[in-house]
Amino acid sequence: MKMKTEKLTVFAPATIANLSCGFDVLGLALDGIGDILHLELTPEPGVSITRVTGADIPLETDRNVAGIAGMAFLEAATGYSGGVRIEIEKRIAPGSGIGSSAASSAGTVWGLNQLLGEPFGLPDLVGFAMKGEALASGAAHADNVAPALYGGITLVRSSHPLDIARVHCPEALHACILHPQIELKTSDARKVLRTSIPLSKGIRQWGNVGGLVTGLFTEDFGLISRSLEDCIIEPVRSLLIPGFDTLREAALAAGALGFGISGSGPSVYALTHGADTAEAVSRALGKAYDAIDIPYTLHHGPVNRRGIYSINPNT
Template sequence: MSQQHKKSVKVFAPATVANVACGFDIIGLALDGVGDEMELRLGDTPGVRITAIEGADLPLEAAQNVAGVALLAMLQEYGQPETGIEVVIRKRIQPGSGIGSSAASAAGAVAGANILLGNHFSPEELVPFAMEGERLACGTPHADNVAPAIMGGFTLVRSYQPLDVIRLHTPADLWVTVIHPQIEVKTSDARGILKQQVLLKDAIRQWGNVGALVAGLYREDYQLISRSLEDVIVEPIRAILIPAFYDLKLRCREAGALGGGISGSGPSVFMLSKGEENARNVAAMMEQIYAPLGVDYKIYVSRISTSGVKEM
């Protein structure tokens, strides 16, 4: 539905958790209150200009920046070559953190520009544009970060060819705790160590967990969600990249977490909990485990955002 065009807009683009345990490359969720801020305005010069980036050393050239690439794809589809977009990016998510830094930039850019264009595109139509930013960032145009960043809540990528993204139910009392060790794991490197073939018995177990996780979300069955948060394919390989990973998982469950796993390609680790009290107890346990390790870290305790990118 179109509306009167604005000249400028400020948006908040949420951090995201992708590869939600069993949901490698297909299930993601958006965080509430953790994310990037962006300002976009209609420009006098056709094309995309990134005028400033605060908080990270990233390219200003549109074709080399995930936000710029996403916007260029969007403007090409928009089909009015005289249109110009100017962007200021305020990075609050550290690149390589595993909580969707590149996705926030790409999703925030296209969602913000869409407001300037009178909401010409639906949220679902924005996802492929943002995926082009992910292609630049890691070589693969995956959607499990950008889809929840744009659409909010939990999202499921049913298919990539053709793209079919489904917004799932988010239980009201489901919270997420994330620890971000201050080490960098590049998504391209983390994908490079993965096996290209899996055993049939592992695939069957993974499929069962994915189906049960979706059912648990809709039924708000926290114990079913807990049993489903198991990854037998990717996590065993990537766990070596994250300090104290298995100790963290075990002791966080003892502290009240339903379960969790590696956020995106790491190094962040997420845990889901029923209720804020459990989520904060999990945060305290994370701190107890990481404080002696000599690794700097940040911990976030958050509801799951059901709005995605939003105007400030």
């Protein structure tokens, strides 16, 4: 196995999973928010996580999503008998709903793949990263790791076998994120979900997924807006997010195409047509949440179309 280099620093983006109607199948990569991972190959086998800053998470390989994903990669990497040392700068808060565990999992396997001369394709990397997601949420879902690795917007047509498709992302599409400073674990948010739904709701949701994908490919922002509706998951999970209805009203009044829960929450998101509207929606969300007296962070920007990428660690 030919190695490109022995050290690498990567940026792994935050992501919005579900995009309202696409529970566990749709995801979008965010620009400007993400984890930083420093990887170095070692002669000793296995994954060693030597340092984590920005969050209180375990260093033990079998208790850290980066460790689990990295081990899955190394077990499949025939021809390499060494290991990897990882330092993680957590810039995505765990439990924030914008793909914290996915960024660390996906960043690890992408970085390893680069270090070892790219022996695996993106679908393989998604599979390895999903092992880390299983540790974090109890379910090996790909709706966060897929957009982190592929960039842009992705559709997970099937998880077994894994089948991922890129979805066209209009240049003018922007995203806004408001993260209330509370933690909502994905595993807990999944516990409130029903295991069956009425057929009528399923039909409505399938129509929205088809409409959203069609709207993205045709750049029909009216269709995108009408399709950003979740009649199954959001009515249950929104009850866990303080001020959700107030934020929705503020976002839509400011011109958002749609508004919903990012992943399992507590972060919420809005999509907009253009940067100016994204800035206006972001201001409206902040003003609305100021009255609720819960600390929060705000971000708005374009979609990250590159996915994970290598960076100069000194920048």
